[in-house]
Every structure is written in structure tokens, then in C-alpha cells.
Amino acid sequence: MCGIIGYIGERDVISVLIQGLKRVEYRGYDSAGIALFGPGGLLIKKDKGKVAHLEESVNGQQIESSAGIGHTRWATHGEPNAVNAHPHTDDKNFIVLAHNGIIENYMALREELRQSGHEFTTETDTETVAHLIAEVYDGDLLEAVRRALKLVQGTYGLVVMCADKPDEIVAARLSSPLIIGHGDGENFVASDLAAFVQFTRNVTYMEDGEVALITKNKIVHKTLADKVVPKKIEKISFDIEHIEKGGYSHFMLKEITEQPRTIGDSMRGRLLSEEGTVRLGGMREKEEQFLGAKRAVFVACGTSWHAALVGEYLFEEMAGLPVEVEYASEFRYRSPVLDDKTIVFAISQSGETTDTLAAIQEAKRRVDTVFGICNVVGSSIARTTDAGVYLHAGPEIGVASTKAFTSQIVVLAMLALNLGRHRQISAAEGHRFIKELREIPRKVGTILSQSEKIEEIARQYKDHRNFLYLGRGVNFPVALEGALKLKEISYIHAEGYPAAEMKHGPIALIDDEMPVVFIAIQDGTYEKVLSNIAEVRARRGHVIAIATEGDKDIAKCVDHVFYVPETHPMLSPLLTVIPLQLLAYHVAVMRGCNVDMPRNLAKSVTVE
Numbered sequence: 001m002c003g004i005i006g007y008i009g010e011r012d013v014i015s016v017l018i019q020g021l022k023r024v025e026y027r028g029y030d031s032a033g034i035a036l037f038g039p040g041g042l043l044i045k046k047d048k049g050k051v052a053h054l055e056e057s058v059n060g061q062q063i064e065s066s067a068g069i070g071h072t073r074w075a076t077h078g079e080p081n082a083v084n085a086h087p088h089t090d091d092k093n094f095i096v097l098a099h100n101g102i103i104e105n106y107m108a109l110r111e112e113l114r115q116s117g118h119e120f121t122t123e124t125d126t127e128t129v130a131h132l133i134a135e136v137y138d139g140d141l142l143e144a145v146r147r148a149l150k151l152v153q154g155t156y157g158l159v160v161m162c163a164d165k166p167d168e169i170v171a172a173r174l175s176s177p178l179i180i181g182h183g184d185g186e187n188f189v190a191s192d193l194a195a196f197v198q199f200t201r202n203v204t205y206m207e208d209g210e211v212a213l214i215t216k217n218k219i220v221h222k223t224l225a226d227k228v229v230p231k232k233i234e235k236i237s238f239d240i241e242h243i244e245k246g247g248y249s250h251f252m253l254k255e256i257t258e259q260p261r262t263i264g265d266s267m268r269g270r271l272l273s274e275e276g277t278v279r280l281g282g283m284r285e286k287e288e289q290f291l292g293a294k295r296a297v298f299v300a301c302g303t304s305w306h307a308a309l310v311g312e313y314l315f316e317e318m319a320g321l322p323v324e325v326e327y328a329s330e331f332r333y334r335s336p337v338l339d340d341k342t343i344v345f346a347i348s349q350s351g352e353t354t355d356t357l358a359a360i361q362e363a364k365r366r367v368d369t370v371f372g373i374c375n376v377v378g379s380s381i382a383r384t385t386d387a388g389v390y391l392h393a394g395p396e397i398g399v400a401s402t403k404a405f406t407s408q409i410v411v412l413a414m415l416a417l418n419l420g421r422h423r424q425i426s427a428a429e430g431h432r433f434i435k436e437l438r439e440i441p442r443k444v445g446t447i448l449s450q451s452e453k454i455e456e457i458a459r460q461y462k463d464h465r466n467f468l469y470l471g472r473g474v475n476f477p478v479a480l481e482g483a484l485k486l487k488e489i490s491y492i493h494a495e496g497y498p499a500a501e502m503k504h505g506p507i508a509l510i511d512d513e514m515p516v517v518f519i520a521i522q523d524g525t526y527e528k529v530l531s532n533i534a535e536v537r538a539r540r541g542h543v544i545a546i547a548t549e550g551d552k553d554i555a556k557c558v559d560h561v562f563y564v565p566e567t568h569p570m571l572s573p574l575l576t577v578i579p580l581q582l583l584a585y586h587v588a589v590m591r592g593c594n595v596d597m598p599r600n601l602a603k604s605v606t607v608e
């Protein structure tokens with residue numbers, strides 16, 4: 001969602017801000033802006049549209065400046081236009097700020113401020129905070145931000161400058177991430193490491209309820225209650241190539257294509273072939289709770305929720321542990337039944353999803369330990385959970401999640417194996433499972449090498465308005481994921497269903513205009529899936545089947561077949577999802593859609 005960058009130092013401020021904003025573009029936004037201290041005071045440039053457009057409008061302007069802040073906005077309050085774009089100021093142009101999050105009590109605050117003479121120019125909740133800080137300011141910016149935020153209800157990642165203080169940026173965080181980058185005679189603040197990682201890898205993470213005073217040579221972290229917070233600078237390992245396209249036309253294609261490596265990275269150093277089990281360092285401290293559990297609850301959103309569903313099949317099949325999968329957004333508004341033998345796993349690529357964070361808070365009220373499965377190292381979810389496992393899939397920039405999904409399944413499979421070995425699986429079985437797991441990257445590679453076959457299918461169906469995706473067992477969540485990928489990036493309506501459910505309703509949709517994608521691999525449900533295929537064909541639906549290599553018969557009863565190599569049935573989603581990712585990608589490209597930044601979507605959903 002919205003992105004923030006702040007910089008103070010000797011470099012060309014405009015260029016640092018624009019580069020930073022370009023690095024956070026992938027999060028999704030509809031307007032962009034910057035504010036800086038120019039020779040004549042605070043200067044603001046903002047507009048609807050892309051950062052490239054903003055860049056054009058400042059191109060060639062050599063403005064000497066000591067500090068600046070920039071923002072990409074994903075509209076919540078007020079339409080995406082130049083007026084509502086951040087940064088925002090008070091009516092005297094004295095305070096300028098950029099904000100991620102939502103100010104819930106802005107209407108009441110606005111009314112009070114209006115009564116004391118403030119005039120508002122935008123429809124945003126954020127503008128209120130600029131007025132509020134200006135109202136309480138008496139010479140100390142950090143102090144004014146602290147005092148103002150005590151009156152604010154909501155969530156914020158906030159960067160603030162003041163016309164009086166050309167050498168200061170103040171940052172504040174509550175439920176919206178901010179990371180500070182420590183340079184030499186310069187400092188950075190951003191909502192996302194990618195925004196400044198080319199300049200420094202020394203970082204401190206702001207925690208909820210903290211404010212920070214950032215100058216060129218000094219950073220002071222405090223709580224809202226004015227207590228200094230000592231911080232340890234962490235050195236992050238981050239490869240800049242990972243956030244660049246590296247010759248691919250889209251990040252999504254790059255990320256689909258790098259899955260043989262990312263799947264391998266998720267298991268690297270963790271598989272113990274001899275013992276037929278795994279070693280997961282991040283689980284060690286809470287191993288007793290994990291192994292002693294009687295039930296598990298997985299909370300997640302979107303694609304991560306689909307991975308959780310795959311995890312449910314894995315845990316139940318391999319470890320005999322009952323699992324419930326919850327939408328994180330629903331979890332805290334129910335009365336979830338949790339006891340000290342229930343373990344909760346929060347699954348998230350970004351580690352910043354607000355709904356998932358809120359579910360973790362709710363779970364923490366009821367259970368001792370919440371585990372995390374995250375990709376982004378040091379993210380809020382990684383730091384809020386008590387133990388867990390990183391995906392090590394590298395930064396995922398394309399808004400549609402692909403490589404994180406397969407890595408989440410790998411991690412869930414390793415956890416299921418670990419638990420299963422303690423409960424019901426023999427060393428020999430564990431050993432066989434690991435052998436299959438090790439083969440997955442190569443098998444994904446063979447699927448990717450046939451991308452043009454999927455491209456051909458995409459060409460035939462790109463203009464259809466509806467798609468149905470059907471699968472059974474552990475491949476039912478893959479059907480959901482295939483449908484989600486297609487609708488997200490190509491804007492074609494698509495539904496995923498368990499194949500047998502089709503006859504309970506969706507079958508009414510089937511006619512010769514309806515492509516139906518079946519995951520029809522040779523596992524325990526194969527024969528049943530063939531019957532479901534026959535039901536679709538009888539109604540003249542077009543069938544695209546994802547089938548097991550060597551299954552010649554299926555070709556006779558479908559319109560198109562794409563083969564994936566055979567594997568352990570529980571690992572099959574790691575293979576069957578790849579052609580579905582490619583199908584969505586090719587269809588979207590052929591329809592001229594913005595694959596990496598689909599309309600209305602954000603990479604990291606930091607609002608409820």
C-alpha cells in the first residue's frame with residue numbers, strides 16, 4: 001500500500017526521494033508526492049499518477065536541500081488526485097507530513113481544529129494531523145508530534161518536517177512499519193527497506209508507540225511517553241538484484257521463473273535426510289509447545305490463506321493434527337476457541353498485513369505462543385510472533401504473490417514432517433518425503449521450460465469473461481489460487497471450487513463460453529475428477545487439464561492438457577500451481593494489463 005521515504009543528508013534530496021519512491025511503487029498506489037526544504041522554505045510537489053510523472057515534473061531542477069520526505073498514496077479517504085496526495089500541510093504551510101495508515105477520529109479532531117480557526121483543503125484524514133501538530137507546536141518538533149499523537153486514534157507510519165527545523169525529520173509508528181537507515185552523515189527512514197537499501201544496510205526498526213528524531217548525524221528513539229528507547233543497529237543482508245527486474249519484462253515473470261531457486265532456498269540447510277526429518281532453527285525455543293499441540297489454527301489472508309489451506313491437508317495427513325484455517329480478517333471478530341494445547345500460526349509474505357497482525361494480537365490474548373511464517377525478515381509479524389520460520393524466498397515485488405506461495409507450502413510441509421515424525425511417520429517415510437522435496441526445484445524447472453504451451457492456451461482463452469478452476473483434496477486450494485491469480489491481474493472473473501462441489505451450483509454456469517481449468521493429477525481423487533470433467537464436457541464447457549506426466553488417457557477427454565511431473569501427492573501443489581501462475585501471467589500480458597501493479601491492489605495491505 002502507501003509507501004514512505006525520508007532523507008536527511010548531503011546527497012541530492014530530490015533524486016534520493018524519487019529513487020526511493022520508485023522502489024516502493026510495487027506496493028500499489030495512485031498518487032505520489034515529495035516535500036523538501038528548498039532555499040525559500042518548504043517545497044511540495046505532488047500529483048495523481050505514477051512516480052515517473054512526478055519525476056518529469058521535477059526533472060532537471062537542481063534544488064539545494066537539506067532534507068525531504070516522499071510518499072506514494074493508495075487512496076482511502078478522498079479520491080486519488082493532486083490535492084489529496086501526500087505530503088500534506090497545515091494551513092500555514094508550517095508542518096508537512098506523509099502518512100501511511102488511517103486516522104480514525106479525524107472527523108472529531110477536524111471539527112475541533114476548525115473551531116480554533118484552522119482551514120482544511122483536502123478530504124483526507126491525514127491533513128488533520130498536520131494541523132494538530134502545528135496547533136501544539138512550541139519550538140520542539142519531536143515534542144509536538146508526541147503530544148499530537150496522544151490525541152490521535154488510528155494507525156500511522158508518519159514522517160514529519162517543520163518549516164522551523166530544516167535539519168530534522170520526526171517519524172512515528174503505530175501499526176504501520178517504519179525502518180530507519182543509518183548512514184554516514186546522512187540518515188533515511190522508510191516504510192520498506194527497498195526504499196533506501198542501495199545507500200545503507202544498517203537499520204533500526206521502529207516499534208509501535210515510538211517516535212524518532214532523525215538528523216544528519218543522530219537518531220533518537222523515544223516512546224510516546226517520552227522515554228528514550230535504546231536501539232541496536234542491525235545489519236541486513238539484502239541483495240539489490242532481488243529488487244530489480246534483471247532482464248525480465250515483469251517482476252511477476254521473474255518471480256515465477258526463479259521458483260526452482262527460491263523453493264530450494266526455503267529448504268536449504270533444513271532437511272535432515274538421514275533422520276527423515278527437518279531442523280527449523282526458529283522453532284527451537286518453542287518446540288515443546290509445537291510438538292505438544294492437540295490442534296492448530298492457521299490465520300492468513302489471500303494467497304497466504306490458500307497456502308494455509310494446503311498446510312491443513314499436510315498437517316492432518318502427515319501429523320494427524322486437526323487444523324482450522326481462518327481468514328485473519330474474520331478471526332478477531334469471532335470468538336475463536338483456543339486453549340493451551342492449541343497452536344496458532346500466522347502466515348504472511350510481507351509480514352505487515354494489518355488483518356493478520358490484528359489476528360495475532362487476538363490470539364495472544366488467549367494462547368501463550370503464536371508462530372509466524374513470514375518472508376520479510378524483521379517485518380512486524382516476524383517480530384510480533386514468538387517463534388517461527390522464514391521463507392527465505394527473497395523480496396517479492398510483483399503484487400500477485402507467486403514464489404512466496406510455493407515457499408509457504410515448502411515451510412508448511414517441513415513443519416508437518418517435523419511434527420509427523422514425532423507422532424506417526426517412520427524415519428523411512430520421512431526420508432522418502434525429503435527425497436521428493438529435494439526433487440521439487442528440478443521438476444518446477446521442467447514445467448517452466450514449457451511455458452510456451454501455456455502461452456498458447458492463454459492466447460485461445462484470453463478474451464473469455466469467466467473461468468472456473470476446479471481441484472480436489474490438497475489441490476482444491478490450488479484451484480482457489482489459480483482463480484485468484486487470474487482475476488487479480490487480468491480482471492477476468494474466475495472462481496475456484498472443490499471439483500465435486502460444482503454440481504451443487506456452479507454447474508449452472510457451464511456452457512460453451514466457459515473455460516474450466518481442472519487439476520487432474522493421478523492421486524486418490526483422480527477417478528472422481530475424471531467424472532467431474534465428463535460433467536463439464538457434457539455441457540460443452542472447455543476443459544484445460546493439469547495432469548500427471550504419462551497420463552495419455554486424459555488427453556482424450558479434455559480440450560487441452562498440460563503435464564506436470566509426478567511427485568508425492570502432498571507436494572503436488574508445488575507443481576500444479578506453476579502452470580496456473582503462468583496462465584494468469586500470459587493472459588494478463590495479452591490483455592495489456594499492468595501485471596506488476598494491478599489496479600486497486602496493494603502489495604502489502606496495511607489497512608483493515
Ligand code: F6R
Binds near residue numbers: 303347399400
Ligand atoms: C495475492 C496476494 C494477496 C496477499 C494477501 C496477504 O496475489 O498477494 O492476496 O496474499 O494480501 O498478504 P501477506 O501474505 O503479505 O500477508
